[in-house]
Amino acid sequence: MVWQFDVIILTLVIVxxxxxxxxxxxxxxxxLFSAYSFLMCLLWAIMGAVDVAFTEASVGAGVSTVLFxxxxxxxxxxxxx
Amino acid sequence: xxxxxxxxxxxxxxxxxxxxxxVGLYGMIAKNNxxxxxxxxxxxxxxxxxFYVSIGAKKDATIPIIEHGHHGEEVVIKAVDYINPLPHVLxxxxxxxxxxxxxxxxxxxxxxxxxxxxLEENEIKSQLSEE
Numbered sequence: 750m751v752w753q754f755d756v757i758i759l760t761l762v763i764v765x766x767x768x769x770x771x772x773x774x775x776x777x778x779x780x781l782f783s784a785y786s787f788l789m790c791l792l793w794a795i796m797g798a799v800d801v802a803f804t805e806a807s808v809g810a811g812v813s814t815v816l817f818x819x820x821x822x823x824x825x826x827x828x829x830x
Numbered sequence: 831x832x833x834x835x836x837x838x839x840x841x842x843x844x845x846x847x848x849x850x851x852x853v854g855l856y857g858m859i860a861k862n863n864x865x866x867x868x869x870x871x872x873x874x875x876x877x878x879x880x881f882y883v884s885i886g887a888k889k890d891a892t893i894p895i896i897e898h899g900h901h902g903e904e905v906v907i908k909a910v911d912y913i914n915p916l917p918h919v920l921x922x923x924x925x926x927x928x929x930x931x932x933x934x935x936x937x938x939x940x941x942x943x944x945x946x947x948x949l950e951e952n953e954i955k956s957q958l959s960e961e
Contacts, residue, residue: 756842763849770866785873797913798883798921830866
């Protein structure tokens with residue numbers, strides 16, 4: 750664990766999380782959430798949890814984004830808050 | 831006092847965990863849109879996974895794979911040299927469960943949208959009170 754990498758990635762994770770909740774476009778929120786999941790996966794690879802990292806990369810960043818985009822496509826793209 | 835400060839600064843993973851968990855809780859409670867609430871729930875779940883993986887992490891340790899164990903001979907292993915794999919295994923299950931809950935939650939959100947033609951919580955409430 751190199752602490753500089755850790756601090757940079759943790760700040761980016763928090764920024765992406767807040768951004769995913771703040772953006773009014775729901776597709777944009779889904780993409781920011783996928784970036785959040787991928788940064789989380791990098792964090793776990795740094796911490797030595799490689800199995801968790803690749804599960805998160807495939808399932809968290811891949812499948813959840815597809816599910817979110819599919820759900821937003823079925824409903825409405827604009828959010829009011 | 832300095833020792834406590836050094837301890838608090840060196841545990842920065844836990845501070846990030848607390849911030850992320852509060853961000854997720856805020857998203858679940860304060861946001862009006864149902865998809866935003868689901869994103870908040872997922873952030874909450876990943877924050878808890880971050881906490882558990884941080885418990886297992888060690889300094890100057892490698893990933894928990896034993897290199898010399900293939901031929902049946904006895905080798906001495908120091909547990910200090912390896913990261914604790916038990917939280918990782920528990921969190922693998924948690925990731926899969928989180929995707930399952932995400933799928934169910936989005937399916938329910940789509941059903942709600944078809945019924946009420948909106949995803950905002952206050953509009954659904956006003957439609958319910960009109961009936």
